[in-house]
Amino acid sequence: MEPMSDMSGIDDICERHARRDAPLLPILHEVQDRFGYISDAAIRRIAEALNLTRAEVFGVVSFYHDFRDRPARRRRLRVCRAEACQAVGGREVWAAAEALAAEPDSPFEVQAVYCLGNCACAPSVQLDGRTLGRFTPERVSRLAAAKVGRSCTP
Amino acid sequence: MHAVMKPATRVFVPGDSSANAIGAAETAAALAQAGAKVVRTGSRGLYWLEPLVEIERDGRRIGYGPVAAEDVPALLAAMQNGTAEHSLCVGDLDRMLADQGQQRWALGRSGVVVPADWEDYVAHGGTDGLRKALGMTPQDILKAVRESGLRGRGGAGFPTGVKWQTVHEADNSPKYVVCNADEGDSGTFADRMLLEGDPLCLLEGMAIAALAVGAERGYIYLRSEYPDARRSLEMALVAARANGMLGDAILGSAQAFDIEIRVGAGAYICGEETSLLESLEGKRGEVRYKPPLPAVRGFLGKPTVMNNVITLATVPAIFVQGAPAHHALGINRSRGTLTVQLCGNIKRPGLYELPFGVTLGHVIDELGGGSASGRPVRAVQVGGPLGAYLPPERFDTPLGYEEFADVKAIIGHGGVVVFDDSVDMAAQARFAMEFCAIESCGKCTPCRVGSVRAQEVIDRITADDNREANIELLRELCETMIQGSLCAHGGMAPFPVLSALNHFPEDFEPRTAAA
Numbered sequence: 001m002e003p004m005s006d007m008s009g010i011d012d013i014c015e016r017h018a019r020r021d022a023p024l025l026p027i028l029h030e031v032q033d034r035f036g037y038i039s040d041a042a043i044r045r046i047a048e049a050l051n052l053t054r055a056e057v058f059g060v061v062s063f064y065h066d067f068r069d070r071p072a073r074r075r076r077l078r079v080c081r082a083e084a085c086q087a088v089g090g091r092e093v094w095a096a097a098e099a100l101a102a103e104p105d106s107p108f109e110v111q112a113v114y115c116l117g118n119c120a121c122a123p124s125v126q127l128d129g130r131t132l133g134r135f136t137p138e139r140v141s142r143l144a145a146a147k148v149g150r151s152c153t154p
Numbered sequence: 155m156h157a158v159m160k161p162a163t164r165v166f167v168p169g170d171s172s173a174n175a176i177g178a179a180e181t182a183a184a185l186a187q188a189g190a191k192v193v194r195t196g197s198r199g200l201y202w203l204e205p206l207v208e209i210e211r212d213g214r215r216i217g218y219g220p221v222a223a224e225d226v227p228a229l230l231a232a233m234q235n236g237t238a239e240h241s242l243c244v245g246d247l248d249r250m251l252a253d254q255g256q257q258r259w260a261l262g263r264s265g266v267v268v269p270a271d272w273e274d275y276v277a278h279g280g281t282d283g284l285r286k287a288l289g290m291t292p293q294d295i296l297k298a299v300r301e302s303g304l305r306g307r308g309g310a311g312f313p314t315g316v317k318w319q320t321v322h323e324a325d326n327s328p329k330y331v332v333c334n335a336d337e338g339d340s341g342t343f344a345d346r347m348l349l350e351g352d353p354l355c356l357l358e359g360m361a362i363a364a365l366a367v368g369a370e371r372g373y374i375y376l377r378s379e380y381p382d383a384r385r386s387l388e389m390a391l392v393a394a395r396a397n398g399m400l401g402d403a404i405l406g407s408a409q410a411f412d413i414e415i416r417v418g419a420g421a422y423i424c425g426e427e428t429s430l431l432e433s434l435e436g437k438r439g440e441v442r443y444k445p446p447l448p449a450v451r452g453f454l455g456k457p458t459v460m461n462n463v464i465t466l467a468t469v470p471a472i473f474v475q476g477a478p479a480h481h482a483l484g485i486n487r488s489r490g491t492l493t494v495q496l497c498g499n500i501k502r503p504g505l506y507e508l509p510f511g512v513t514l515g516h517v518i519d520e521l522g523g524g525s526a527s528g529r530p531v532r533a534v535q536v537g538g539p540l541g542a543y544l545p546p547e548r549f550d551t552p553l554g555y556e557e558f559a560d561v562k563a564i565i566g567h568g569g570v571v572v573f574d575d576s577v578d579m580a581a582q583a584r585f586a587m588e589f590c591a592i593e594s595c596g597k598c599t600p601c602r603v604g605s606v607r608a609q610e611v612i613d614r615i616t617a618d619d620n621r622e623a624n625i626e627l628l629r630e631l632c633e634t635m636i637q638g639s640l641c642a643h644g645g646m647a648p649f650p651v652l653s654a655l656n657h658f659p660e661d662f663e664p665r666t667a668a669a
Binding site: 121124 | 420
């Protein structure tokens with residue numbers, strides 16, 4: 001991730017999307033992809049570029065679950081909590097994931113998600129952007145034990 | 155020594171994200187290492203057999219599944235001995251789909267073709283529907299869609315031809331075609347499968363809609379949870395433009411049409427059409443008052459066709475096979491096929507594209523093979539998180555919009571989630587309201603506040619605190635949400651709750667310490 005200290009990157013993104021119809025969401029996605037989160041300063045800059053109020057941009061950022069206002073932990077585990085996963089043990093996977101995130105200095109950020117479209121191979125999680133199926137609490141525990149780099153999947 | 159395949163043998167392995175989630179990529183790598191010519195397709199939807207490998211022999215494809223990477227050497231050794239016999243052999247998959255009673259209108263090419271590969275698409279009938287439509291007037295296209303009986307597969311079941319006619323007649327321009335690919339219902343994955351397995355089919359359906367209504371611009375609003383579908387759609391857009399299906403002239407016609415993908419940002423409510431439009435316009439995804447309908451005032455206030463992925467992907471086949479052939483399938487006012495997505499606690503989870511009229515029980519028992527756990531099936535939620543829970547006594551209900559409404563249930567987008575007898579229906583009811591609260595856009599009070607209060611009331615019921623009075627209060631609250639909410643989110647979240655109360659009242663009884 002690039003550090004967000006320099007706002008010229010934000011200007012550059014706004015400039016490239018400026019001529020599209022309703023460019024705010026694509027801009028926010030790109031800012032977050034590039035910098036990892038959307039800071040107050042970035043919101044200010046985007047509002048200026050699009051001739052919107054800060055409140056309007058903040059309102060959009062805060063509405064959507066995907067957008068974040070601070071950097072994420074190193075690893076990201078999204079766990080599906082919806083019905084199709086519940087029917088085959090999803091609640092237990094979620095409980096294990098919460099415990100994983102609560103460990104001291106855990107590198108894992110655990111987020112609830114409601115359906116990854118992997119329902120026929122549930123329970124589902126997404127680990128660092130990769131969807132994994134038929135997940136179990138035991139595999140969550142193995143993640144905890146491994147505490148290794150991104151390449152490792154349980 | 156490892157078995158090595160004849161290099162000419164083509165082996166088909168799904169690159170579908172669900173198949174990859176349970177090891178298809180590793181299986182494909184093992185096959186490639188053994189010298190097979192691996193072709194990555196989408197999924198056939200037979201997910202209990204994934205990773206499902208198809209090996210080409212004498213021009214026929216023979217299926218094997220599930221094939222883990224570890225199974226590859228033994229499978230290849232069996233092939234080497236010149237025999238197709240193997241314990242994992244499941245035979246000809248087209249035949250299996252036919253035996254299940256599947257009729258693939260929307261998903262006929264998924265799992266068969268290489269996604270976004272133009273030549274493969276055309277070789278398997280791609281663009282045939284569009285070419286037929288190009289020879290027709292907009293009025294005739296609209297007439298065909300009306301006569302096919304096609305209704306919106308996103309859940310609302312609104313007649314597609316009527317919607318298109320409204321946009322066609324609207325005296326305002328420009329007009330837009332927007333595809334709702336914000337498939338958020340738990341238990342559904344038909345859109346994802348189509349987008350990953352046969353994305354060009356969606357683009358073709360959108361082009362036909364554009365011809366019918368006179369739109370030059372289309373949008374696909376895709377949920378961010380589907381990154382693989384995004385990649386596949388982007389490739390399809392490149393292929394469609396390079397081959398003239400999109401651009402200044404749809405396949406050489408006088409009409410221009412192009413499509414842009416817009417990615418959502420994790421909000422279930424944006425599957426609701428007016429909320430989607432707000433989001434597409436770069437705003438908070440709060441629902442709009444209706445009327446005006448999006449067909450009259452949609453994206454940027456202009457007339458907009460808004461359809462679900464499967465609705466649009468069914469359109470090309472309607473033009474190939476003819477509107478009467480589509481209308482001939484189904485029952486009463488539900489014509490054509492429903493992409494049933496069967497999952498939860500079930501032996502054979504997957505996608506079954508079936509003519510309307512098949513009973514729920516047939517899907518669960520005959521096709522699904524009953525529960526995966528071997529315990530009795532106790533409840534089935536149909537139509538996503540806003541759909542009712544049905545007990546086995548209702549399994550004789552035929553799949554159909556009105557038929558399900560008659561038993562106070564919905565078909566929705568066709569998701570069927572099966573629970574065995576270990577399910578706690580009070581917990582499921584509470585979850586329905588918890589989900590409603592988390593994903594409420596906050597615009598109307600019945601949904602925003604009602605869903606939070608309902609959780610509190612359910613907690614009091616399960617704690618045996620003034621139980622009878624609180625059950626009555628919960629029912630009244632549900633009625634208020636149904637009558638007073640602006641959109642289906644708050645208006646239908648009570649369905650799972652009321653169905654749990656009505657069909658499974660024992661789960662709301664005081665719990666004994668032993669239980």
